[in-house]
Amino acid sequence: MILILSKNQETTTNEVIKWLLAMEKKFIRVHEDEFFEIKTKEKRVYIESKRNCFFIDEITSVWYRRGGLKFKRFKYDHPSVDIHMNEHQHWLEDYIIKTIESKKHINKQSTSHVNKLWILEQAKKADLDVPEYFLAEHTNDVILNKTITKPITGNITINGFRDYADSIMYTSVIEEKEPNDFFISFFQEKIEKDFEIRSFYLDGKIYSTAIISQNDEQTKIDFRKYNLEKPNRNVRYNLPKDVEEKTRQLMRSLDINCGSIDFIKSGDKYYFLEVNTVGQFLGVSTVCNYALEKEIADYL
């Protein structure tokens, strides 16, 4: 039995599930708003929510896409009992999550939130080329037009902002100095790119796509700003073998076995930018005919 942890109506999950159905592989889909209780039957542990109920030892593989297993916590009136029971429940939950993560899996609940700064350091250790970066509260050390800034958060939008297009914090080039100090922010050397590369990584296999936009001013800095009239060209690409090997090393050191990795190609160099574990990859998968949703279903 395959366990899928995801959001309701998440497209990528839906597409993978269609393949699982065609392959007649059995699965359980857990939504983000489900809360489980831990129970036992004849010495076997099972967990139960309003929608799902299954034995932990039934699970053979796990796809951690979004959300995660959440548990109902019981409260007790006596404060000391409550503290004790809280810890008791914590270890039971921890046991369930650890047991599930020890099965064949695609990503884990415990390593799903990646720290962009930490990853850059690990990438350097794996001997990948990383553009110079620093943190600062001011623009004193910024070389204008040669430095970019971008969010270090996973979510790059601000909810409820005027309109959606304005709420996305794209990578942007710094064109003027800021007179005042501000909250500590991330700065990075701007790389003159030939093009960007997005690589999908699954258990050691790498599927890369070149995202070509050199003819296109509007998309020069960040390809998420789509110019819909003349879309960028997304075509299959092979990273050089040594870059692939270093990427594998990096992913192993981060304990992430599935994700999208962004690079910039500049001359002979391949600059590592970031790893994204929850990103959408179906778009590039489709135009390159990589059938990644099938690869995932095969793996599970």
Place this chain on the structure above:
Amino acid sequence: MRYFNLFSDILITKGASRILISDLQRNVSELHSLELHELIEELKTSAIEEVLGFYDNESKEIAQEYLDFLLEKEYGFITSGNWDHNFPPLSYDFHDYNIISDIFIELEDISVLNKIKNAIINLKIKHIVIYCSKDLSFDDFYEIDNHFKDSAIESIEIFSSFNTNVNEAFFQNLNLKTARIHSLVFYNCQKAPFEVKDIFRFTLNFSDQDLKISCCGKVDLKYFSTNLTKVLEAVNHNSCLHKKIGIDRNGNIKNCPAMPQSFGNIKETTLEEALHHPDFKKYWNLTKDQIEGCKDCEFRHVCTDCRAYTEQTHINKSGLDTSKPLKCGYSPYTNEWEEWSTNPLKQKAIKEYGMSFITELFRQTN
């Protein structure tokens, strides 16, 4: 030396006297000369300077213009020193999880749907096309849509005869109460009952023609589509019948209602059983590369096929009809489109299909 690299999402289909360049990312195709094709081929094995060197001064200019054109269209890019071998070719494999994706039903009696509804749901069919020889009522449309409310069905397309009860309020109501109806065509309608604006979830068309099942299978430029999934399917499979199932007016299960062979009747055979008939999938892998005429045609990867109405001139070793679709008026050898129904070479087949009325109709209207 400089080298020209063609992007892997540019598909070039060579015909007898022209090529079709399909941009599979931008979903457009363009016709070009064999000359351009030759140049593109040379650029795959020689540097730009070498290729230009093959030509005399006058032709060199033309070759340079072609090259500029390829770059302007962003069909490729230039590298120096060598081709960029990190760009691998596109894979033309076709991946699809559907058992059956389309069902085409010729409907006389709407109760037939009760019989096959469960099979449609089980097989996770995505698209339904219904041709009804009668006129359908509001309740009929509603019932058709409602049958599939808990299914994988994504779209329902219905052809119905027109009746005068059909007015704007009818569609407003239908728009509110249905979810999967995607396209409605009313034929036999002398005058559209109101001006159709683009306000419904479904597309709506009124036609004064007396549409018959035998009107299906027309080949025309306007039906061609450059779409990666469709092209990949056409490269590997039959572009009409792959993963399609049909039911004719008598309940016979076929590849499409107009095909001759029946694989059982819905009265005693389930759709699943029919699918297992050894011949059911025999046309699924017949691509245009194996079809007479089409195999020399530059449109073969963007054109849809028809196996129900063919010129009936060729049968291959496995007994499959590999003749050109009857309703194609295009010749890949002369590059001309002609009216198919009056083509003298096709009259024998037209007679056999009992379609002489189409020939007549065309003569009258011209």
